[in-house]
Amino acid sequence: MEAENKKLDQFTKEVMQDAGLQAPSTDFLANVMAEVSKEKVAVKVYKPLISKVGWLTIGALFLIFAYVLTNFSLGFSIFGDWDLSSLLMEKYRLNVTIPSTYAYACFFFLIFVVIQIKIFQKQLDKRFHS
Structure with a gap:
């Protein structure tokens, strides 16, 4: 096995010496760069799922909803006679x-x-x- 590898190595060296080196053309680099620059790469543009205006709207609606729940009685409630404003503000006066x-x-x-x-x-x- 080792003898075959040595013969193959010797054969490869002889073929490489006989073939010699070829010099590229004078404008080889310019041609390669011209071909590379022709290819267009798609650029990914990051676009968030929810925009800043969307987040501001969601936050504003959340704050309005929380304010209405704690400060106003709507006249009807799914909780029966519970008034959320009195439940949160008057019954449990938290002094934090x-x-x-x-x-x-x-x-x-x-x-x-x-x-x-x-x-x-x-x-x-x-x-x-x-």
Whole structure:
């Protein structure tokens, strides 16, 4: 087996020496680049499923719905005689005090989250556009 490999190797060397090297034409690189530039690559454009206006609309509707549920009696209710405004506001008067350090920590945490989201968004935009 090893003898056959040596014979094959010797034969390959002889064929390569007899064939010699061919030099490409002078404008070979220009021709290749012209052919490559002819091909058009489809660019994916990132389009979110829900646009910013859609998210703002959903958020506004959610806030309006929550405000109406907690502050107004609609005159009828699927809960019977329960009035949601009195249920949430008057029966359970919650006096919640938030320490200022906790409020500051939450505020800065939200700022850092927004900054990270913007950084990730720029990285994804670069990835989709390149």
